[in-house]
Amino acid sequence: MINKVYLGIDIGGTAAKFGLVDENGNILHKDEFSVSFDGYETPILKTVLEKTEYFVASSGLDFREISGIGVSATGQIDSEKGEVIGSAGHIKNWVGSKIKESFEKKYSVKTIVINDANSAALGEKWIGAGIGHKNIVAITIGTGVGGGIIVDDKILLGKRGLAGEIGHIVIHGDGESCSCGNVGCLERYASTTALVRSVSKLQKENPTAFPKDFEENINGRKIFDALNENSLLKQAVDKWVDDISLGIISLVHIFNPEQVIIGGGVSTRKEFIEALSKKVHEKVMPRFAEGLEIVPAKLGNDAGLIGAIYYLKENKKNI
Ligand SMILES: [Zn+2]
Structure with missing residues (x-):
């Protein structure tokens, strides 16, 4: 019982x-x-x-x-x-x-x-990738970019429970318009939707550089599967990872987490997590990089x- x-x-x-x-x-x-x-x-x-x-x-x-x-x-x-x-x-x-x-x-x-x-x-902290960690920045990359920040074992809620809207921190001050009314938000550059958008654009500009069937239903999986055979795709993914890292670098400097957990379908791609981790470790101040783990989420949906x-x-x- x-x-x-x-x-x-x-x-x-x-x-x-x-x-x-x-x-x-x-x-x-x-x-x-x-x-x-x-x-x-x-x-x-x-x-x-x-x-x-x-x-x-x-x-x-x-x-x-x-x-x-x-x-x-x-x-x-x-x-x-x-x-x-x-x-x-x-x-x-x-x-x-x-x-x-x-x-x-x-x-x-x-x-x-x-x-x-x-x-x-909180789910990841309890029984997922974040077990035993007290300071976590969790980011979900999908159609949008969501986030949750755990400080000293507690979720940061702010005054009314709204804290952690990582997708709407501004990374390009003169950038693209966002659904929130602002411009240049992380979500406009770091979501899987943003990656698909930039790959579609590249494909329109360079139609012969992509396989014929590529245009139909481009998604994160398709992009990563074809990554090693296509230098244009590599560039697009590299730029996308760069933009994600810009958001994470700021968050690491503000919250000094011991762990950044990445969720969403793309987080299962080892090469993505490794590339992101490398960029973040290179750019944060040395003491912030010590012991900092960037890991995929475990609990999925x-x-x-x-x-x-x-x-x-x-x-x-x-x-
Ligand atoms: Zn926004």
Whole structure:
């Protein structure tokens, strides 16, 4: 018999992942549901509340057997109120969602809410790549660039829980426009989307330099697979890694972490992590480089819901 079971929910822009998690972070049962099936006409929160009931029933448990609910959610999350207070993208009917209040009212189970990138950082610290580390900068590289910063074992939340928006630090002051309204943000250069964009541009300019089938669905995997045979691709990836390193170098100088964890699909590419690590180590001041590890994340898509349970357990006394 397991002592305590928690419900972890990771709400993204397309799907919500559900998991029953034990006290050690093991996922006992999990499932996933779309939240974007009707273009958000049904508010995400309404979908998630309904699916929660279904998920718990399908796992054979009663809400009285659940010791707490940890929600990891996309957007700007006020962790104290457990509310969505902003979003860099445009998801209809999402900003203003009172997640904590709705869950506690409907299910009478203590609920915490934390931003998904911050939650993923905590998940990695608990049972992933960051075990045993107290000062971590976690960066997820995908369609955007997300981040979470752990200082002396605690996630840095800032005044309202918004801290860690690494994707919107400015690395090129006269650069490209960003969805946040600013220009030159790290996300515009360091996301996988940015890499794909720059490779597409190169291909249009030099069509004969690429294999014929390359144009269809360019993605990170395709780029890395063809990297060694194509010098133009090498240049594009090198520039991209340079831009990622610019963000990391600033973060290392501000937070003096012992570890930088890189998440997202591209983090599984050993050559990428090695090239990035080399650039960062070369450019940070020597004392900051001592013992600094740059490593891939370990938990993949489960990091968010696992991290939410860690945050719940750590903060139980406060809720
Ligand atoms: Zn931005």
